[in-house]
Amino acid sequence: EVHLVESGGGLVQAGGSLRLSCAASGFTFDDYRIGWFRQAPGKEREGISCITSGDETAHYADSMKGRFTISSDAAKNTVYLQMNSLKPEDTAVYYCAADPGGDIATLNIMEYDYWGQGTQVTVSS
Numbered sequence: 001e002v003h004l005v006e007s008g009g010g011l012v013q014a015g016g017s018l019r020l021s022c023a024a025s026g027f028t029f030d031d032y033r034i035g036w037f038r039q040a041p042g043k044e045r046e047g048i049s050c051i052t053s054g055d056e057t058a059h060y061a062d063s064m065k066g067r068f069t070i071s072s073d074a075a076k077n078t079v080y081l082q083m084n085s086l087k088p089e090d091t092a093v094y095y096c097a098a099d100p101g102g103d104i105a106t107l108n109i110m111e112y113d114y115w116g117q118g119t120q121v122t123v124s125s
Helices: none
Strands: 003-007 010-013 018-025 032-039 046-052 058-060 068-073 078-083 092-100 119-124
Touching: 003 092, 018 032, 018 092, 018 119, 032 068, 032 078, 046 068, 046 078, 058 068, 078 092
Parallel strands: 010 119
Antiparallel strands: 003 018, 018 078, 032 046, 032 092, 046 058, 068 078, 092 119
């Protein structure tokens, strides 16, 4: 059974940083696509970044380039999202999602089969 657990969220002041973790289990961590998404109150879920196994290519939504960095640690079956220079508008629930076997970089929500429970990020002004 595929299981994703996010951690690392919390309250941070504007300009601060957080690193989110997504611990994955239940699938081979050498053949996957994992993405980070977020959903703010009253807004649709939006894609931030994804990473694929093999060449570990990272892909970012245009609006997320520059402040967010995705990375993975295969030994720990964990994908990270480093978030810098956070702004109040970054306040949202952050989710990781997985598509075991996915090898094309996409932030289309429909292409992800498994989702974590989310972790709250709150940025104060």
